[in-house]
Amino acid sequence: MRPETRGELLQPNGLRVLAELGILNRLLASGAQVIHTIEFYQRSGDPLGTLDYRLLDPPYDYVVGNRPHRLRQLLLQSLGDTPIWWHAKVEGLQRDGNTWRVAVSTPAGPQQVRSRIVVAADGARSQVRRMLGIRARVRTYRDAYALTIVPRPADFPAVVRQYQGGGTLLGLVPVHPDELYVYWSVPAHRRDEFKGLGSGPLLQALDREDPGLARSLSSLPAVAWTVVVPVRVDAETWVVDGGVLLGDAAHALNPNAAQGTNQALADARALAPVLAAALGKGRVDAASLAPYEHARRALAAGAQRAGEEAARLWTSANPLTAWMAARVIRNLKHHPELARKLVTLTAGLEAAPFTLAERLRLII
Structure with a gap:
C-alpha cells in the first residue's frame, strides 16, 4: 500500500475500537507514537499552554500519531481471505425486492x-x-490544509506542537520514531502556491516559531505537499431501506477536530451489532x-461543532479572536474541570458543547 504524504491523530474513541479489534498493540509495535500532550504556541514561538490527555480515565488517556497506510495494512490483514476489488467503482444501484443489484466497474471488467x-x-x-437517494448539505470550508511528512529530529519529544496566530496554523505530530507529520492551515485561495514549493516556506515559518527545530531540518530533502480543501457534510438521514452511510459520507468535518478516522471507526463499531441483528431477523429496512x-x-x-x-x-x-484563543489556552490550567471537558470533547467522548458560563470562565 503506497504511503501518503500525511499523518493522522488517533483519538481515544478510535483507540478503543482498535483495541477491541486486536489491532492497537500491533499498530504501536509498527512505530506509531503514543502522545499525552498537545503544546500550544503563539506564532512567535512563545508558549501558551498544554492540553493533557492524562486528564481522561485510563486506559485510553493518550492519542497516537500514525501514518494512515500502516493502519490500513493492519485492517486489511484482519480481513483474512475476504475478497477485495481494488480500484473498483460503483456505477449503479437498482432495488430489486429486498436486495440491491449493484453494477461495479473493475480493472478486470x-x-x-x-x-x-x-x-x-x-x-x-x-x-x-446519491445513488441511495439520500440528500446531504455539502459545504466547502474557507481554509485549505497543506500536509507533508518530514524527518523527525532526534530530540523532538512525543508531543503535538501547534503554532497559531495571524490567520495561520502550523502543527507538528510525531508519527514514527523517524517521521514528523506537518499540517499547515492556509486560505484556500493559496493552495496552488504549495505546488512545487518544497521545504522553503516550512523552514521560514519554523525559523520564526521554533529556530532550534528549523536548524535541525536545515538540510531537509525535497518536500512533497498534499493540499486538501475540506468540506462539511450533513446527510438528512444515515439509513434507508437496505442502505447505510458511514464516516465522511454521513458527516464529514473540519480537520481541526482531528476526528476523521476516529469517527469512521466509531461508526463501524456502532453499526456492526445493529446490522448483524437486522440481517439475523431478515429485515434491513430503515427502521x-x-x-x-x-x-x-x-x-x-459534536465533533463537527468542536x-x-x-x-x-x-x-x-x-x-x-486570536486574543480570546490565547486566553482560553492559558486559563485551562486554572480550571481543571473545564480542561478535562475540552479533552473529552477533543477525544470524541462527549457531545455537549461548552455552556456560555463555561466559555466566560475560560476567557475572564
Whole structure:
C-alpha cells in the first residue's frame, strides 16, 4: 500500500475500537507514537499552554500519531481471505425486492453483485450516497490544509506542537520514531502556491516559531505537499431501506477536530451489532437500521461543532479572536474541570458543547 504524504491523530474513541479489534498493540509495535500532550504556541514561538490527555480515565488517556497506510495494512490483514476489488467503482444501484443489484466497474471488467445491504463509505462527495437517494448539505470550508511528512529530529519529544496566530496554523505530530507529520492551515485561495514549493516556506515559518527545530531540518530533502480543501457534510438521514452511510459520507468535518478516522471507526463499531441483528431477523429496512444513527448522530455532530469552533479560534486573523484563543489556552490550567471537558470533547467522548458560563470562565 503506497504511503501518503500525511499523518493522522488517533483519538481515544478510535483507540478503543482498535483495541477491541486486536489491532492497537500491533499498530504501536509498527512505530506509531503514543502522545499525552498537545503544546500550544503563539506564532512567535512563545508558549501558551498544554492540553493533557492524562486528564481522561485510563486506559485510553493518550492519542497516537500514525501514518494512515500502516493502519490500513493492519485492517486489511484482519480481513483474512475476504475478497477485495481494488480500484473498483460503483456505477449503479437498482432495488430489486429486498436486495440491491449493484453494477461495479473493475480493472478486470464490469461486475454485477446482489446484496441485501449497501454501506456507503466512499467519502464526503459520496456517489453511493446519491445513488441511495439520500440528500446531504455539502459545504466547502474557507481554509485549505497543506500536509507533508518530514524527518523527525532526534530530540523532538512525543508531543503535538501547534503554532497559531495571524490567520495561520502550523502543527507538528510525531508519527514514527523517524517521521514528523506537518499540517499547515492556509486560505484556500493559496493552495496552488504549495505546488512545487518544497521545504522553503516550512523552514521560514519554523525559523520564526521554533529556530532550534528549523536548524535541525536545515538540510531537509525535497518536500512533497498534499493540499486538501475540506468540506462539511450533513446527510438528512444515515439509513434507508437496505442502505447505510458511514464516516465522511454521513458527516464529514473540519480537520481541526482531528476526528476523521476516529469517527469512521466509531461508526463501524456502532453499526456492526445493529446490522448483524437486522440481517439475523431478515429485515434491513430503515427502521431496523435506525438505532445505529440514533447512537452516533449526536456524537458526530459534536465533533463537527468542536472542529469548527477550533478552526475559528486557532486560524482567525482577527486580533480579538486570536486574543480570546490565547486566553482560553492559558486559563485551562486554572480550571481543571473545564480542561478535562475540552479533552473529552477533543477525544470524541462527549457531545455537549461548552455552556456560555463555561466559555466566560475560560476567557475572564
